[in-house]
Amino acid sequence: MFTGIVEEMGRIARVEHGAKGARLYVSARTVLEGTKPGDSIAVNGVCLTATDLTANSFAADVMAETLRRSNLGALSSGACVNLERAMPANGRFGGHIVSGHIDGTGAVIELRREDNAVWVKVRAAPSLTRYMVEKGSIAIDGVSLTIAAVSESDFSVSVIPHTGAETTLLTRRPGDAVNLECDVIGKYVEKLLATEQRQGITPAFLAQNGFF
Template sequence: MFTGIIEETGRILRFERGAKGAQLTVSASTVLTDTKIGDSIAVNGVCLTVTAMSHDTFTADVMAETLRRSNLGALSHSASVNLERAMPAIGRFGGHIVSGHIDGTGTVTGLRQEDNATWVTIAAPPSLLHYIVEKGSIAIDGISLTVATVTDNDFAVSIIPHTGTETTLLNRKSGDQVNLECDILGKYVEKLLAPQKTRGITMEFLSQHGF
């Protein structure tokens, strides 16, 4: 599990495609501390398993499904990426529950400055906007952020200077794709309530479930 609090940015050193998957090598420093082969590191919010490492790089395999769901396949050599180690059991929970399992991608449509903050607007498909709520949480390229506004076509977040400095988000421009992971709590609630969709929420159902 991750929290969406980015520890550092790294750079893509090598991206080798296979028949359907790929292998990725990234330069890093902070996230390699105490890391060993088999550990998980989130790269732009994508949970990857370290398969090889040196004092300043790590390598991970990327499966075909990950390439389909995320923007990893579109990254070029030397591209900057957000990095976060999996949260230790004794760590602080500074963001929100981030699994590292990307739901899909959105497209940056605008960046606007407002005093010390920068508004970033991202268009997303209805299947993802369904789970995005105002003042809820969203992980954008692995960054835990609060949703400021939502429309039928897009949503917006407001970025403080520290987040802008420590992550890659403000290096994005209109038209760029970003990885999106919606708040997992909403997905669980929907799944649990799915049997009730046909008959609605009744007083009997609420009573049976402790309400």
């Protein structure tokens, strides 16, 4: 589990493409401290298993499904990526619950400065925006952010200077793909409600039995 608080920006050293998957080699420093082979590191918000650790790099295998669901397949040597180690049990929970399992990608529509902040507007499919609420949480390329506005086809966040300086968000341009992970709670609630309705437990049933 992650928090969406990016620890450092790493750089793609090289990409080895397989028949359908790929292997990424990432240059980094901070996220390698205390990391062992097999530990999880979020790369642009995607939970990957770190292997082949050196003093300043790690490798990670990326399966075809992950390439289809995220923007990792578009990475090439030299690209900057957001990195975060899995949250330790005794760590601070500074962001929100981020699993590192990407729901899909969105596309940057515009970046607009307002005083010391930058508004970032992202186009997203209705299948994703249905899980977004104003003042709720969203992870964009692994960065925990608060949704300021949302419609059926897009949403907006406001990025403070620190977040802009410590992540890749403000290097994005209109049309760039970004990884999106919606708040996991909404997805579980939807699944549970759908199961209950199939079993005949509806709001009307609950009202009839004194639950409202």
